[in-house]
Amino acid sequence: MDRAETAARIAELIDPFNKKGIEITDNTSFAGDLEWDSLTVMDFVAAIEDEFDIIISMNQQAEIETYGQLVDAVIKLQG
Amino acid sequence: MSDLFSKFDPLIQQRQALLDTGVTDPFGLVMERVISPTVAVCSGRETILLGTYNYMGMTFDPDVIAAGKQALDDFGAGTTGSRVLNGTYAGHRAVEEALKDFYAMDHAMVFSTGYQANLGIISTIAGKGDYIVLDIDSHASIWDGCKMGDAEVVPFKHNDIEAMEKRLKRIPEGAGKLVVLEGVYSMLGDIAPLKEMIRVAKENGAMVLVDEAHSMGFIGPNGRGVAEDQGCLDDVDFVIGTFSKSVGTVGGFCVSNHPKFEILRLVCRPYVFTASLPPSVVATAATSIRKLMHGEAKRAHLWENSRTLHKGLRDLGFKLGTPEPQSAIIAVIMPDLERGAGMWEALLNEGLYVNLARPPATPAGMTLLRCSLCAEHSAEQVQTIIGMFERAGKAVGII
Ligand SMILES: Cc1ncc(COP(=O)(O)O)c(C=O)c1O
Numbered sequence: 241m242d243r244a245e246t247a248a249r250i251a252e253l254i255d256p257f258n259k260k261g262i263e264i265t266d267n268t269s270f271a272g273d274l275e276w277d278s279l280t281v282m283d284f285v286a287a288i289e290d291e292f293d294i295i296i297s298m299n300q301q302a303e304i305e306t307y308g309q310l311v312d313a314v315i316k317l318q319g
Numbered sequence: 320m321s322d323l324f325s326k327f328d329p330l331i332q333q334r335q336a337l338l339d340t341g342v343t344d345p346f347g348l349v350m351e352r353v354i355s356p357t358v359a360v361c362s363g364r365e366t367i368l369l370g371t372y373n374y375m376g377m378t379f380d381p382d383v384i385a386a387g388k389q390a391l392d393d394f395g396a397g398t399t400g401s402r403v404l405n406g407t408y409a410g411h412r413a414v415e416e417a418l419k420d421f422y423a424m425d426h427a428m429v430f431s432t433g434y435q436a437n438l439g440i441i442s443t444i445a446g447k448g449d450y451i452v453l454d455i456d457s458h459a460s461i462w463d464g465c466k467m468g469d470a471e472v473v474p475f476k477h478n479d480i481e482a483m484e485k486r487l488k489r490i491p492e493g494a495g496k497l498v499v500l501e502g503v504y505s506m507l508g509d510i511a512p513l514k515e516m517i518r519v520a521k522e523n524g525a526m527v528l529v530d531e532a533h534s535m536g537f538i539g540p541n542g543r544g545v546a547e548d549q550g551c552l553d554d555v556d557f558v559i560g561t562f563s564k565s566v567g568t569v570g571g572f573c574v575s576n577h578p579k580f581e582i583l584r585l586v587c588r589p590y591v592f593t594a595s596l597p598p599s600v601v602a603t604a605a606t607s608i609r610k611l612m613h614g615e616a617k618r619a620h621l622w623e624n625s626r627t628l629h630k631g632l633r634d635l636g637f638k639l640g641t642p643e644p645q646s647a648i649i650a651v652i653m654p655d656l657e658r659g660a661g662m663w664e665a666l667l668n669e670g671l672y673v674n675l676a677r678p679p680a681t682p683a684g685m686t687l688l689r690c691s692l693c694a695e696h697s698a699e700q701v702q703t704i705i706g707m708f709e710r711a712g713k714a715v716g717i718i
Contacts, residue, residue, distance in 0.1 A: 279683060282455055282474065286482065295489045297450070297471035 241318075246292075247311045253287050254307070266308030292318055342660045343667065345675040355379055356567075356695045361672065369690045369704060370674035374647045375536045375617055376695030377567030377607045386606040387568075387599040394598035402429075403584060406595030414605040418574055421608050422543055422558060426580040429601070431593050433532055433561030433571030434460040439589035440528065440557060440573045441499065442468035449495035452486050452520075454478065454511070456504050456682050458530060470497070477504070477682065480515050487523035496525035502545030503533035506681050506689070507640030508648030510538075514549040521554055528557040536565030536611040537618055537647055537694075562604045565611060570596050570604055617694035621647055624692045624701050631705035636718040640687065650676075651688040651708075658715055659686035665711035671704060 241249070251264050257280055258264070262273050270276050276284065285296055288310070294317040296304070304310050338344060352360040356376035357368050377383055390410055400406035411429060418427035430436040441464030445451045449470040453461060456477040465472045473490075475482040483498070490496055498520040500511050513529065520527050531544030539547030542565075546552040556577060562570035573583075584590060596604075622644075629644035632651060640650030653659030656677055663675040666688070674689040681687055692701075712718035 277684075282476070286476065289489070290485065293489065295450075295471075295473055295486060297473050298465075299471055 243311065243315060246315055246318075249291065250288065250307070250311055250314065253284070253291060257284050264307055266306065266311075268307045269305050270307075270310075271305065288314065294318060337656065337660055340657065340660075342664045345660055345663050348667075348672070353378075357693050357700060359672070361667070364670060366667070366670050366672050367696075367700060367704060367707075368672050369692070369696075370672050371693070372533070372564035372691055373567060373693050373695075374533075374621060374691065375565040375567070375611060375614060376693045377536075377565065377610070380567070380607065380610065382610065383567065383603045383606045387603040390598040390602035396599070397597045398595045400594060401591055402595045403591050408595075408598050408601070410598045410601040410605065411595060414570075414601040414608070415572075417605040417608040418572055421541075421612055422552075422574045424558075424574040425576045425578075427572055427574045428580070428583060428587075428590065429596065430571040430573075430590055431596055432569060433559065433563060434463075435589040435593065436559050436561070436571030436573050437461050437530065438464045438467060439587040440559065440583070441465060441497070442589075443583060443587045444526075444557075445470035445495065445497045449497065450490045451497045451499060452483060452490075452525065453499040454483075454501065454504075456506065457499060457501065458505065458532070459680075461499055461501075461530065465499075470495075478509070478511055478516075480512060480519060483516060484519045484523070487520065487525060490523075496520075496523065497528060498525045499528045500530070501533075502529055502531040502538065503646040503648065505533050505648060506676060506685075506687060507650045508533075508644075508646045508689075509641045510534075510545050510645045512549075513546050514551045517546070517551045517554045526556040527554065528559060529555045530559040532559070532561045532564055533646060533648065535560050536614060537621055542611055542614055542618060562600070562607075566604050566607045568600050568603045568607065570600060614694075621692060621694040623698070624694070624696050625649065627698070627701050628690060628692060628704065631701070632708060635705070635709050635712060637708065637712065647692045649690045649692070651690065653686040653688060654717065656686045658717060659688060662711055662715045662717055663688060665714050666707060669707040669711055671707045671711075 292314055304313050350359040356373045356378050359366055398406040415427040437460035445468050447469040451465050451470045452473045455474040473486050475486050503510050517527050529546050534544040536542040538545050546555050557573055557575045560572050562568045625644040625647050629649050638652040676687040676689050678684045
């Protein structure tokens with residue numbers, strides 16, 4: 241999967257949690273723009289982990305604030 | 320200068336808005352006099368206690384009290400020292416012996432609180448490069464233990480065996496793994512499917528820590544907890560517990576059969592860098608633990624109380640945290656914080672104290688009235704309690 245494909249797949253996974261239909265760009269932040277609470281974050285992280293068969297530990301999550309950062313992190317974690 | 324307290328403004332406002340509705344402050348209650356494990360005087364009024372963790376009613380046990388008084392006379396009011404320096408007295412050894420006998424395990428280490436036991440054990444045994452896999456509804460002391468250490472922290476959905484297994488399987492080859500579970504989850508009073516979860520954890524090469532804070536003395540044939548009840552205690556590497564619930568005093572511990580366990584006394588900072596428990600506390604704890612080993616009759620009565628209250632509240636139409644009683648905790652789910660606080664106050668006016676629990680302590684943003692039963696609640700008291708819930712629930716419009 242190249243970056244565009246990974247990014248597109250992650251955007252699809254964001255969709256069901258994007259209740260307000262916020263436009264997703266690399267700078268869209270999960271806490272600030274999408275206003276996700278901790279439970280939503282957990283469900284979303286689980287969806288990403290299952291899709292890409294990776295672990296994103298809480299330590300790593302703390303450094304991921306935006307969609308762009310998440311795409312980069314997923315690519316890196318897939319190795 | 321920016322005010323460091325401005326981050327608390329939303330909470331200050333929410334609290335003020337609640338108090339402005341005229342309800343009594345649920346977090347400002349004072350017990351003026353304590354008459355027994357189940358009755359206290361609050362605001363001049365005799366009140367039935369249904370929100371303590373005094374499951375086995377040991378706080379006023381005559382043998383326990385006598386042991387505490389004797390220790391005060393013989394050893395003084397406090398140790399003024401760490402366990403590893405001048406803070407280990409005969410009583411600290413004796414309570415560790417009592418724990419080893421109670422759990423039939425090789426090692427026991429006593430901390431000043433259960434909070435510190437989780438903080439210390441978890442942060443010390445899981446280090447850099449190791450993985451901690453834990454239930455998302457874990458107690459704050461477990462989360463803080465994770466935060467204090469250097470391990471990678473991976474939560475999974477509450478009691479979800481498959482979610483836990485998937486995460487374990489994705490951990491890189493060779494990394495150390497610790498699975499952290501609880502026997503009873505104290506917010507909803509539900510238990511974990513430990514047998515299955517521990518089997519999966521072991522299959523994936525993980526060590527297992529189970530916090531049995533809310534099951535000790537009550538659940539399992541010998542009161543050792545949910546793991547004993549489900550027949551998998553032998554596969555638990557570390558049991559964490561507390562003296563602040565069934566044991567009826569204060570303190571925390573870890574018991575284990577790990578052959579190298581004793582080294583923790585030198586490397587576990589929340590054990591080393593704090594004063595040890597006062598002699599009277601360890602004396603009451605040791606006496607209480609030894610009595611709990613023979614608590615069959617009390618356990619049976621506590622189960623009876625739990626079943627009666629659960630059925631009584633369900634029949635009245637309250638929404639409960641579990642479909643059947645699984646522990647001594649019965650959580651009544653409130654529609655929102657305002658009505659929860661209203662119901663809490665109506666019950667207090669009836670002469671009943673329960674715990675009001677709200678986010679972030681509760682899962683899924685719920686407001687709960689948590690009832691915890693005691694082996695010393697009489698069958699008659701339980702009926703009185705059900706009557707109080709009926710009147711309060713109708714007055715507040717919840718049933
Ligand atoms: C699951 C769990 N673990 C640990 C603790 C901490 O116990 P202690 O009161 O001894 O600090 C508690 C008590 O609140 C608890 O509920």
